[in-house]
Amino acid sequence: MIMPIRALRWCASLIAICAFLPGPERAHAGALPSFTLLNTTFEGQSLGPIGTGGPGQPVSVSSVITATVVEQTFPALRGINRALEIGHDASSVAGFAVFEFPGDAEPGDGNVVVEVALFQPIGARFLLYIRENNGAAADWGSLSIAESGNLNWSDSVTASANLGTYNDGETLDLALNFDLDARTVEIIVDGVLVRPASPTYGGPLGIGSVRLGIDRSTTGPTYVDNLRVTYYPPITLFSDGFETPPRSPPRALDGLSSANTLTVFAMARGAHTVPEMRWPGGFARLDRRSIFVIAIAL
Numbered sequence: 001m002i003m004p005i006r007a008l009r010w011c012a013s014l015i016a017i018c019a020f021l022p023g024p025e026r027a028h029a030g031a032l033p034s035f036t037l038l039n040t041t042f043e044g045q046s047l048g049p050i051g052t053g054g055p056g057q058p059v060s061v062s063s064v065i066t067a068t069v070v071e072q073t074f075p076a077l078r079g080i081n082r083a084l085e086i087g088h089d090a091s092s093v094a095g096f097a098v099f100e101f102p103g104d105a106e107p108g109d110g111n112v113v114v115e116v117a118l119f120q121p122i123g124a125r126f127l128l129y130i131r132e133n134n135g136a137a138a139d140w141g142s143l144s145i146a147e148s149g150n151l152n153w154s155d156s157v158t159a160s161a162n163l164g165t166y167n168d169g170e171t172l173d174l175a176l177n178f179d180l181d182a183r184t185v186e187i188i189v190d191g192v193l194v195r196p197a198s199p200t201y202g203g204p205l206g207i208g209s210v211r212l213g214i215d216r217s218t219t220g221p222t223y224v225d226n227l228r229v230t231y232y233p234p235i236t237l238f239s240d241g242f243e244t245p246p247r248s249p250p251r252a253l254d255g256l257s258s259a260n261t262l263t264v265f266a267m268a269r270g271a272h273t274v275p276e277m278r279w280p281g282g283f284a285r286l287d288r289r290s291i292f293v294i295a296i297a298l
Helices: 023-028
Strands: 003-010 015-020 035-040 065-071 082-088 095-100 111-119 126-131 141-145 150-154 161-165 171-179 184-189 192-199 209-214 222-232 260-268 283-285 291-297
Touching: 065 095, 065 209, 082 095, 082 209, 111 126, 111 209, 126 171, 141 171, 161 184, 161 192, 209 222
Parallel strands: none
Antiparallel strands: 003 260, 015 291, 035 222, 065 082, 082 222, 095 209, 111 171, 111 222, 126 141, 126 209, 141 150, 150 161, 171 184, 184 192, 260 291
């Protein structure tokens, strides 16, 4: 996340971009900072009914479904060898395995991207719901695959939208990109944009859970793998109210002194805290090796 660190003084107006990027890291200098909220391939889970509450596990599993870690007996999924098999009993209601984020996180701005791979024999009915933390009031979106193979989407704005048709024995790689500031969602299936950015939930709640489920009267299980949720926080590249700062005695900066304002920003790719800057001597504390600085003097 790019944040202003502190104002310094210099002697002349200057725009400088300084790169402290070793080797191939320079190629990724433009990547947006992001945080992984959930990443499970089920490889670290024991075979059998999945536990709850642990790393990579759901916080709860509905009593009307089974959620079982199995060795893959089909070649379609992208994982190494284990997946989550979701089955249903004979009851008349849908059921879910509910995955939430560490620390009850519920982002309300920036972007949240949900990715999952699934394999479903025709006759099953997979459900993927995006909701808030510890609740289901915020209908950010509900994706379903009908027994016939139709992919359908609904949310608090759209009652129903067809996204295409699923073929028996096919693996789908789904990606949902939620812009929490604009309150829109775009949907990508197997790398193809099937629903451009469209309005979705506009209430005060954020995104705090992913619900993997299966509907009533299904004839077979669904297999899920590579569930990942990534948060891209909002970025401020520059912010200045253009008020004149109070004058202070000139201060040396690498041998230069001045009375003009120098605003310095830094970005640490993947860092969770903002690096400190001390002059002279440059950075005193960094969280990652890849840093660039934008210095703008006014």
